[in-house]
Amino acid sequence: MISLLRGTVLATSAQHVILDVGGVGFTIFATPATMAELRIGHEATIPTSFIVRDDAMMLYGFADDDERDTFNILISLSGIGPKIALAVLSVHTPDTLRSIVERDDVAGLVQVPGIGRKGAQRILLELGNKLGPARSQVEAAAPSTVSADVITALVGLGWNESVAADTVAAVEADAGPLPVSHMLRLSLQKLGGK
Structure with a gap:
């Protein structure tokens, strides 16, 4: 079982990151919110789940345990x-x-x-009760914080800052305030259509 990897981020895409751990590149599939936290060239520690199937072995990465x-x-x-x-x-x-x-x-x-x-x-x-009780009241992030996080994530994925800011502004105008994961997904869809 591979429960955690620590290494240097080599590359990111919308769905996965390649993490260099001691000279070995691991492809780790993750959520957009997890991907938004990673920066190419920086060290990252990623909690993981290693899934073995008949036809594949895959690593999934997460923001936290x-x-x-x-x-x-x-x-x-x-x-x-x-x-x-x-x-x-x-x-x-x-x-x-x-x-x-x-x-x-x-x-x-x-x-x-x-x-x-x-x-x-x-x-x-x-x-049922497998997840346990909610740990806190869920509060939406302030729209300005969401926008800044999504712009940072898009820049980390390779878009220039002005293009990222314009795209996020367009998504906000169309859809209104959204959580980071939704905003990032819609922004990536809009950028993918260009």
Whole structure:
């Protein structure tokens, strides 16, 4: 089991990072929010989950241990693979997910791409109390903080700062205030269309 990697960030993309650990490059798939924290050329410590399947061995990276533990609980559910679990964590923080489970909020889970109403109901039923209680009241970040974080993430992914700022401003104008993960995803979609 590979539970944590520490090394230098060699490259990043929208879905993965390549981390140099002692001369070996590890490809680690992660959420947009996790990717936003990483800078090429800087050292990073990434909690990971190593998944071995018949056809592949893959590493998934997370912002912290809570996110990794939540991912591991999600993939233990029937019908939930790493791709859907990562999608859940791209849309919801672990604490938001706990609140969704506590409220039995099907609509909250349906926001995740790839999860329909029946799937959301099954996930809520199977999760039960596996995640534990919500640790804090979820508060939305101030819009200016979200914008700054997304611009920093886009610059880290290789876009120039003025292009990143213009794209984030356009997304905010279209969609209004959003969490960092949503804003980053929409900004990347807009940039990908150019």
